[in-house]
Each structure stands twice: as C-alpha cells, then as structure tokens.
Amino acid sequence: MNNNFSRGNGETLASLIKRGLAPVDGTLTASKAPVFKGNPFQLGVASGDPLPDGVVLWTRLAPEPLAEDGLGGMPDRKVPVQWEVSEDQNFRYVVQHGVALALPELAHSVHVELEGLEPNRYYYYRFKVGSEVSSTGRTKTAPSAGTPISSLSFAVASCQAWYHGYYTAYQHMTADDLDFVLFSGDYIYEYAINSNNLVRPVKLSSAHNVKIVTLDQYRLRYSLFKTDPDLQAAHAAFPWILTWDDHEVENNYADEDSQYGAFTYQFLQQRADAYQAYYENLPLRSTAIPTGPDMRLYRKFTFGDLAEFNVLDTRQYRDDYTSVIVSGSDVQQRLDPDRTILGEEQEQWLISNLKYSQATWNVLAQQVVMAEIDRDTGEGEAYSMDQWDGFAAERERVFSALKEHNVQNPIVLSADIHRHVAANLKEDFKNPDSATIGTEFVATSIASGKDGAETDSYGPVWLGNEHVKLYNAQRGYLRCHVTPDQWRTDHLVMPYISSPGAPMNSYATFNVENGKPGLQGDSIMNQELERQSLVD
Template identity: 55%
Template structure:
C-alpha cells in the first residue's frame, strides 16, 4: 500500500482468512483481535464465505453519520455505525442482536451518476454494528463521494479525498487539526466552520471523548436533559460505546467527518485522565486497568474510521503510523500514551533527577526507533508530527526555580532530545509538530537547548486549542505569564478553535481559527493570527497581513 508502512499494512486480512480456513478457534481470534475473526472480516467486507445478514430495519440506523479516514493514493477506509436509538443506555444503539448487511457506493460525483466502487460489509453485534470497509482501486489526489445503505435506509453522503501518488509533486496540501472535544463543555460550532472549509484531511490529535460523569448543574453546559446512565464515570465497554454515541450524535461533528477524511490518534481521556501505559494515576490494579483500556480501545475502533491494522488486540493497538502526501509531506502519527514510562516519583510537576534518565521515553523503544528512522529517511519537503502533548519545554516556575509537567514531553527530555537530533540531521529545517491537549493556542520554537534562547531552532510547534473543552475560554488567562516567560514561546491564546494549515513546497501558512463562545451555539469564527513557517529559515515569523 503506497503511503503506509509496509510492515504495518501487509497480510493481516489474508492471515485472518487463512486462519479461518484452517479452522482456527473463535477463542484464538478473540485473543488476537479482541473480537472474533469472522466479525472482524465481515466489518471489512472481506469475509471468505457468504454470510446471511438481514438488512431490514424499522428505523433509520444512520443516526451517527458517516466518515472516512487514512487516505492512500488508491483508496480510503469508510465508516459508519448503525444505531436506531443511539442513546439506549446499554450502549448497543437500539440494534437487534443479529448481523446486518450494509452496502456502500463510491462515486466521482455527489449525485452518484458515476459510481466507481460498490461493495458490502456486515455490521455485527460484536463490533457494535460498525463497519470499516477499505476501498481501493481509486485514483490518486481525487475527490470522491460515498454513502451506505441498509434495506430502504440511505445514509448521508460523505466527501473524501485520496492522497497523491508516491513521489508526486504536490503544490498544496490543506489540513486542519482538532483535539479535546468534551461534549458536555459546549457546542461543536468549530466543526461546523471546519466543514465549510475545503480540506484534504483533518488530523485529530486526541481526547475524542472524556470519561468523566456528566452532571446537570455541574459540568454540563449544553441545554439538554440526559438520563442517569450518563452521570457515572465511564469504565466498561457499554459505557464507552454510549459516550461515543452521545458525542457522535452532534450534527456539527457529523458534518466535519462527512466533509473530509480524518487521521486520528488518541490521548488520555479516551481511557482515563493522565494514564501512562498500563499505569492508572489513581492506583488501580494493573490487571483491572488493562481490562478498562481494552474496553476503551475497542470502542475507539468501533466508532472511528480506522483501518484493519488498528484493530485492537485486547489492551493493545498499534496506532502510530505514517502517511505520505507525494513529495510534499510525510505525516508521522504518534501515540504518546500507550507506551510511555510512568511519571517520576508519581508527581505531575517535578524536576527530579529521574525525569532526566536517558532510558525514559514517551514513545516506547519501538515507536521511538520507528520515528527517528522515519525522520532520517524521509525524502519529503516537510515532516509533520501529529502529536498529542506539548513537545516544547515549558518552565512553569515564574520565579527562579524550575518546574515542568511530566505529563508532556517535558517528562521525557532525553527522548525529546533524540527525536530533535534526528530532525537536525536533515539539511534544512522542515520539522513541524502539530499538537493538541492544552486547550490553548500556542506557537513555539523547538530549540536544540531550550535554556539558551540563542540556541539553534530545530523545528516549530503549533499547538491548537480545544474544540470545546474548558468551555468558552478567552484571549488570555492566568496561565499566560507561565507560558510566555519561556522565550521560545511566541504566541499564547486561550480561546476555543482549531488550526488550518496550507502547506506548499516553500512554506506552511497556519491560521489559528478561534470562536467567541461555545457554551451556546452559533459563534462566528475568525483568524486570530497567521504564522508562516518557511523552509529557508530556522525561525517561524509572524506575518502581520495575517492579523484580521
């Protein structure tokens, strides 16, 4: 598959088919994938044997919308999840306990006069009636439209776009980054504006759902009545499924998914706040926490446009991957949560010696090696990191001391130094790190030595704010002085929104798009500022023409 790591993408479906043909047991498949192998292949539309699946349903099952993801030069993965009653407390979406056949069409036009691919997949109860057909045989760098059908019910139409072919000269790549969308903290108006933009892809950088209980009169900012089943913290598979269903009923989120393919990673709230690998910050027993992680990872897969290589195997998923956009950009999608070392001494803010231990990694040994090799061997003009937590050093002591958040890359400075050293080996500065998590807009320089303002700049970090988390926000807040005392931080803002990046061979133009409010619907959007990152310079510079 051009554009994907060959080691990641080869053989999984065929291996499963071969295993089924040999009569491998259902239990073996459950150990391998977290669900039965048959359910897995039915959802992809690759079952080796015909399976009868009744497609008659009394109500519209497409209440959670449609989506596409991880574009390659010859295809994309499509997604939908059937849910006649998406907020049924058991998390099953009001669906019957049987398989449902789902057909799909891919066309070159919105009216489906020029259909180029047709197929079907089977939505099974084991995967919450989700399907993930991987469509191939498409042309590179083209818009396509898709839809699903179950019986007489037809889904909304989605637009997707394939990646350019390997090595192709690409004049422009337009992407947006998004993260942190606590449903209960406000409306997804940012996604309505994002859906109106013409984008090649959306990079989602973590915290698609939050695990906290939703309490009326407490954290709930939307004008809606919810049942008591939403008030408990999410720990089981049924609860995670229900939380995704609640989140995905939002029409603005559905519109953004239907407008462009998404490339997704996760951070902590998809499982539990501030967890590290199999360590819960609450001291939960590891076996218990692994079970919770397995449930969370399965629900993540069920509800998002992910390929077969992201199918969970119990509490493990290889989510890090690399996508290429011709000769213009390599996008390295990171997972900074699943493999990281635990916090030094269990403290989130600490400048202990343990923090500086050379063996500590936020990526884990295998992923760190994969990233460093990818940076060193990349032939693209830009290397983009789809990154979850802030990479720049942020000293949080406003006096003469030093304090750092060990939940961010500051908790792993030796790992950060190794990654930046790999980027520095390239002839020209081309590293741009795209980050979420902080609920703030930040532009910063990535320094060879963060304690020396005159040190070489090895890359740029663009941190996008949250979609809704932390509610309305404002232009500045009581954390601004902490961030801006660090000389490599050039901009700080605490409003909600997203970042749009227009990438050309010569420069990246990043617009920080912000909203005035999210606790009620309808906010307008504006560009707070525009940063231009040029390949012939070591520093980003603020373009005054971008201010409006």
C-alpha cells in the same frame, strides 16, 4: 452488487475468527435487514486514513443511539450493509460498490478499506441497509508519494468535551477548503456528565452520570458525542487522520498504569474495552484492530513530495510518573535517559522515517506539548511530567536525529492543553540564542474548557519562556496551508461556545519558510507586545 467482502472486512473477519467469534471457514450468513425503530444511520458516516489508492469508509448502525446498553438499539445478529463510491455526488458514475457485514461483536460498525482509486481526487460515498440510505460523505485520496504537488490544506482539531458546549468550530471547518482533518486526541471524555459540567440544555439519563470504564459505557459515550450534527458534518466533508490522547481511556493514564488506583489487571481490561470502542467508532484500518489492551495506532502518511506525517501515540507506551508537576531537586527525574514517551519500537520507527524522508516538510502529528515549558517564572524550575518535558532525554534523541539526518523543515503539531500555542523548538531551550531546529503549533480545544478567554493566569507562565510566541485560551482549531516555499498556520478562535452560532476569527497567523526553521510573521511582534503587558 458485488457480494464479496472488501479487504478490510475480510481482515476484520480474520480477527473475529482468531478470537473465536466466527466459523473457521469464514462463511457468515448475512441476515436480512431487521426492521429498525428509527434511522439506523443516526451516527453519520466518515472516512479516514487517506492513501493514494484508497481510504477507509465508516458507519455504525444505531437506530437508538442512546440505548443505555451501548448497542444502539441493534439486534444480536449480523446485518448486510451495501456501500458504493462514486465520482459524483449524484452517484451517476459509481466506481466501486459492495456489501459489508455489520457485526454485533463490533457494535454493528462497518469499516470498508477501499483500494484501486485514483490519487489526489475527491469521491463520494454512501451506505444502504434495507430501505434506509445514509447521508452522503465526501472523501479525498492522497497524492502519490513523490509526486510534485503545489499545496496542501488541512485542519488540526482536538479535545471535544461535548458537555462543555457546542461544536460550532466544526461548522466553520466544514466550510473550509481542506484536504483532510487531523484529530490529535481526546475524541471523548470519560468523566461523569451531570449538572456540574453540562452546558448544553439537554436532559440525559443517569447512565451518563458515571465515570466510564466498561465497553458498553464507552460505546454509549461515543454515541452521545457522535450524535452532534456539526461533528457528523465535518466527518462527512473530509477524510480524517486520527490519533488519541488520554481521555479516550482515562485521564493521564500511562501504559498499563491508571491514575485512579485500579489494579493492573483491572486497568488492562478497561483499556481493552476503550480501545475496542475507539476502533468501532472511527474510520481506522484493520491494522488498528486491537488485540486485547494493545492497539497499533502510530503510522505514516505521505502527500506527494510535499509533506510526510508521522502520526504518533504518546500514551500507550509511556512511563508513569509520581507527580504531574516537578520542581526543585525533583526536576532531575525528567532527565532519566531510560524514561520513554514513545517506547523503543515507536522511537526507532520514527527516527527511521525521518532519516529516509524525501519530503519538503516533515511533521510529527501527536498529542502533548514538545517544547520545554518552565513553569517557574522565578529563579527555580518546574515542569510537567505529562508532556515531553517529562521525557527530556527522548526528546533530545529525536532532536539529535533531526540534526544528524538533516531532516527538512520539522513541524510538530500538538494539542492536549486547550490552548493555542506557537513555539520555536530550540537546540538548547535554556539559551534563547541557540539554533532553532523546528517549529511547534499547538491546537486549542473544540469544546473542552467551556468558553475560554483570550488569556488566563497561565499566560504569563507560558509567554515567560522566550521561545513561546503565542498563547491564547479560546476555543477553535488550527488551519494549515502548505506549499513548497512556505508553511502557514492560522490560529482560529471563537468568542464563546456556550450557545450556538459563534463567529470564527483568525487570532494569529504564523509562517515558516522552507529552509528557515522558526516562526515568522507580524504575529510575533504582536505577541511580544502582549508578553510585555502580561509580565508587567
């Protein structure tokens, strides 16, 4: 085995040196593997952030994943972890291998940043510590930028409240033929878990019945969610591209502002702990290692000449609000040109990417709904300040950039609301006859919201906006298939998640044709009929 650290672990080490957690000369003595009380790989394996020459490999040692101190039953020492990457799942043709250190300062997580792989091909990987070997993961590198590719397939998932039901959606997703999974936020939830919200027939200790705010609590919450076998299988089947929303820290937080009355210094410590646990438990590059309460998560991925994904962070830099829903004269505050959901630096980064993109499809992969949604079905107006409606001027600046730079085929992928929604993005949302400049698909939740239903009381509100063509309140995910000529999105749903084994069905399918922004397909006609029946 090659005993040199991978680039990712070297940079992780540099981060630890900076924080005074390792010797300045970088010489760490790799202890012999401890004797584990159980399988140390109970949280599975994962890969993420696919580039043409490599991906990030992840695992975390946790022989006792639900140990209440959040440390997974691991001793306070460094542990060497062997890793290998192969062209075949039997590991006859190993192309890279090495040793990484699982550090106690990072909850014994391992992040290996691979380089030198071939573009647009599958690889298999696994880890070993002592005599214990992890399950095998499969990953895939991205095509080289600018290379013509005929198709791209991926899923969009979000909002997986483990306690609200089973992750059956991931069983179906794992059976799909996908290049990657895009996760759009709320990987965990911070709420106390108890008989009021726990659907699964399990018993949990009192350590889970608290609103989490500390590093050990966040670590334990990730461990709980990641013990799910269906989630582990989906991580092992595909590389993931992840971003967050609010519940990885706290409901509806905005930058350094808590919605629960914490002092700023208290909340920034909570945010620092939450961000560290996020990095520890997911396949992220060393560029995402947090510095205190700050973590760079927005980034870009290019897949040949076909699609470019701008992965956004709409939580860390946003302005706060005094009320979630505004109406009457208060709606004017959402038009304030100084209000930002991206922050100035991220906004300029996004607009620059859009300006210079050569891709056929240009994607904003993000969290909250971008389309304008007037929640007053009468003569008045009412809007959510938590979505892009609360930052209307910045949305207009993004739309103006799309028009000014003639950005090809804008697609927005969102989540957050636990509903499937498909909408046209309009030049003027108040005028249904104005130009359509893009298309938005909103993914429902994997589990949050329990079983859900085909529609609910919000259906008439959302469908009362002419540019909204689909509303569905069941659980599931999006499956997208992209070619140079067409973007296809399937809104996949299940009838229940309160017990395992639910079937998966396609509730609606929409197409967007290259050069023709807006939703096309028979599903529009079906939804128009549903809209009429709901309004009546």
